[in-house]
Amino acid sequence: DAMVIQNPRYQVTQFGKPVTLSCSQTLNHNVMYWYQQKSSQAPKLLFHYYDKDFNNEADTPDNFQSRRPNTSFCFLDIRSPGLGDAAMYLCATAGALGNQPQHFGDGTRLSIL
Amino acid sequence: DQQVKQNSPSLSVQEGRISILNCDYTNSMFDYFLWYKKYPAEGPTFLISISSIKDKNEDGRFTVFLNKSAKHLSLHIVPSQPGDSAVYFCAARVSGSARQLTFGSGTQLTVLP
Numbered sequence: 658d659a660m661v662i663q664n665p666r667y668q669v670t671q672f673g674k675p676v677t678l679s680c681s682q683t684l685n686h687n688v689m690y691w692y693q694q695k696s697s698q699a700p701k702l703l704f705h706y707y708d709k710d711f712n713n714e715a716d717t718p719d720n721f722q723s724r725r726p727n728t729s730f731c732f733l734d735i736r737s738p739g740l741g742d743a744a745m746y747l748c749a750t751a752g753a754l755g756n757q758p759q760h761f762g763d764g765t766r767l768s769i770l
Numbered sequence: 771d772q773q774v775k776q777n778s779p780s781l782s783v784q785e786g787r788i789s790i791l792n793c794d795y796t797n798s799m800f801d802y803f804l805w806y807k808k809y810p811a812e813g814p815t816f817l818i819s820i821s822s823i824k825d826k827n828e829d830g831r832f833t834v835f836l837n838k839s840a841k842h843l844s845l846h847i848v849p850s851q852p853g854d855s856a857v858y859f860c861a862a863r864v865s866g867s868a869r870q871l872t873f874g875s876g877t878q879l880t881v882l883p
Contacts, residue, residue, distance in 0.1 A: 661813070663813075666811075690870075697779070697875065697876070698875055699772075699774070699859070699872075699873035699874055699875045699876065700814070700859070700873045701873075702870055702871070702872075705870065747813055747814070749813075756802050756819065756821060758804055758816040758819055759816070759871060760816065761806075761813035761814045761815070762813050763811070763812050763813040764812075764813050
């Protein structure tokens with residue numbers, strides 16, 4: 658089945674230790690998104706790629722970076738995680754044409770020790 | 771500034787009855803609206819959408835209504851089933867915005883058997 662896969666499902670890291678979250682898709686979608694979701698809050702868009710074009714949200718901290726080496730993969734790098742970065746991180750994809758919904762992965766739950 | 775609001779954090783409904791989930795928005799540029807369902811430990815799953823040129827869209831037990839003048843949309847589930855128990859997010863998009871979605875904070879629906 659075509660899908661969006663996030664690895665790992667759960668990630669624990671130490672305060673200040675860099676961490677990378679991974680997302681892959683088999684939908685061949687042009688657009689890939691990273692969201693941060695904290696408990697009982699709306700998912701918050703961090704950035705998105707339209708093909709290779711990177712688009713950062715204005716309020717996304719510099720601590721968060723992303724890479725998209727090819728159509729299928731996208732990575733979220735947190736350079737120096739703080740306690741406030743503990744959250745669910747959701748990856749989503751969407752096609753470029755018409756009114757198409759975003760398709761989400763199951764997320765990575767990040768904990769900071 | 772929350773552009774998409776779901777004012778009810780939770781809703782309980784008896785099995786077989788109608789569930790009505792509400793969503794309000796402030797940005798008149800939104801032209802496409804979606805509902806997502808989220809089970810614990812899973813990513814949001816697309817449920818149903820509506821374009822701003824319509825005021826109703828129906829898919830089986832799910833109907834979404836859009837009232838542009840009131841900047842309000844609602845999701846009706848008839849009849850409600852215990853498997854519908856989940857968090858429901860409404861989301862909205864501005865035309866030409868690379869399909870970036872703005873999400874509400876969600877409503878936890880519990881369908882009681």
